[in-house]
Amino acid sequence: MTVTGARRSVRVGDHQVGEDHRPFVVAEMSGNHNGDLGRALAIVDAIAESGAQAVKLQTYTADTITIDADGPAFRVSSGHELWGGKNLHQLYTEAHTPWEWHAPIFERAHQHGLVAFSSPFDDTAVDLLEDLGAPVYKIASLEIGDLALLRRVARTGKPVILSTGAATVTDVDTAVRTIRAEGNDDVVVLACTSSYPASPAESNLRSIPVLRDTFDVVVGLSDHTMGIGVAVAAVAMGATLIEKHVTLARADGGVDSDFSLEPAELAALAAETERGWQALGTVRLEPTPGESESRRLRRSLYVVQDVRAGDAVTPENVRSIRPAGGLEPAYLPVVLGRTFRTDAARGTALTWDLV
Numbered sequence: 015m016t017v018t019g020a021r022r023s024v025r026v027g028d029h030q031v032g033e034d035h036r037p038f039v040v041a042e043m044s045g046n047h048n049g050d051l052g053r054a055l056a057i058v059d060a061i062a063e064s065g066a067q068a069v070k071l072q073t074y075t076a077d078t079i080t081i082d083a084d085g086p087a088f089r090v091s092s093g094h095e096l097w098g099g100k101n102l103h104q105l106y107t108e109a110h111t112p113w114e115w116h117a118p119i120f121e122r123a124h125q126h127g128l129v130a131f132s133s134p135f136d137d138t139a140v141d142l143l144e145d146l147g148a149p150v151y152k153i154a155s156l157e158i159g160d161l162a163l164l165r166r167v168a169r170t171g172k173p174v175i176l177s178t179g180a181a182t183v184t185d186v187d188t189a190v191r192t193i194r195a196e197g198n199d200d201v202v203v204l205a206c207t208s209s210y211p212a213s214p215a216e217s218n219l220r221s222i223p224v225l226r227d228t229f230d231v232v233v234g235l236s237d238h239t240m241g242i243g244v245a246v247a248a249v250a251m252g253a254t255l256i257e258k259h260v261t262l263a264r265a266d267g268g269v270d271s272d273f274s275l276e277p278a279e280l281a282a283l284a285a286e287t288e289r290g291w292q293a294l295g296t297v298r299l300e301p302t303p304g305e306s307e308s309r310r311l312r313r314s315l316y317v318v319q320d321v322r323a324g325d326a327v328t329p330e331n332v333r334s335i336r337p338a339g340g341l342e343p344a345y346l347p348v349v350l351g352r353t354f355r356t357d358a359a360r361g362t363a364l365t366w367d368l369v
Contacts, residue, residue, distance in 0.1 A: 027129040037287040038255045039066040045109030045269040046261035060277040062126030065284035071132040073139035076106040155179030168196035179208025206236040211273035222251040242283040249290040314340035315364040339363035
């Protein structure tokens with residue numbers, strides 16, 4: 015991890031992720047390929063055109079993430095908005111990205127100059143991703159307590175992005191300590207609300223600087239809300255990495271489509287998060303260089319009627335108008351009633367040597 019002054023950053027591929035750099039936008043494909051490799055590659059192409067910097071997969075099979083069982087514990091709760099009542103093994107069978115697809119997806123991403131990486135869910139997934147040269151690893155929210163997986167990923171020496179959905183502060187502390195105990199200090203912690211779709215009211219973006227300062231890490235947001243507003247707002251709170259699910263079209267359906275961005279929305283996210291980051295600037299309570307023309311056009315005192323030496327200064331012949339150049343408007347009560355020392359034409363800036 016690089017530390018510039020008090021600001022940390024982490025290198026991911028050719029990019030620095032940190033407060034001094036434009037937000038790093040990660041487009042999560044997840045299951046939006048809908049079981050079609052051609053669609054998966056088309057999603058990568060769309061991500062490349064959007065201005066996002068990275069594409070992310072999830073590397074698991076149904077059998078590496080759960081077992082084929084059908085008791086109540088192995089079904090999504092019936093009240094869940096998207097997947098209520100679904101059997102976990104069947105859901106993950108539908109949503110997983112076949113391992114043989116990873117290489118062509120990574121290759122297509124590299125052709126576009128995108129960073130390609132994934133969330134592994136067990137050692138065999140890490141093995142695959144190591145073979146593919148993944149430059150960074152993402153730990154999914156619900157795996158934050160799998161300390162063996164965290165240790166394995168940390169030992170690769172690659173940066174670790176850690177989502178914190180449904181986690182307590184103790185969970186986050188344990189996870190960060192576990193990664194650092196392996197000699198890996200390249201940690202990015204993402205605020206996250208692990209519901210699908212998530213409510214903006216549960217995003218609690220004020221937690222982002224608390225995560226940064228408490229754990230001394232680079233911070234970001236894994237966002238499952240609709241639209242881009244929450245993600246853009248997160249940049250103002252210090253988020254330096256933004257992760258959003260992406261699909262070609264929500265109308266196409268799929269396990270994650272309902273809360274995923276379409277390509278035009280992803281492009282807007284990339285543009286607006288960068289604009290939001292640029293707007294942060296520095297603490298400055300004085301005019302900026304770009305305001306020089308506005309400063310020139312501020313109000314000041316001007317002679318607004320032709321006057322002769324000896325004439326009194328009145329509200330009729332001296333007014334506060336635009337542009338600048340004359341005395342500050344605050345001096346109007348001071349000069350009223352005085353007399354002009356010299357003749358002055360209409361449009362002359364009022365200065366002390368005239369009265």
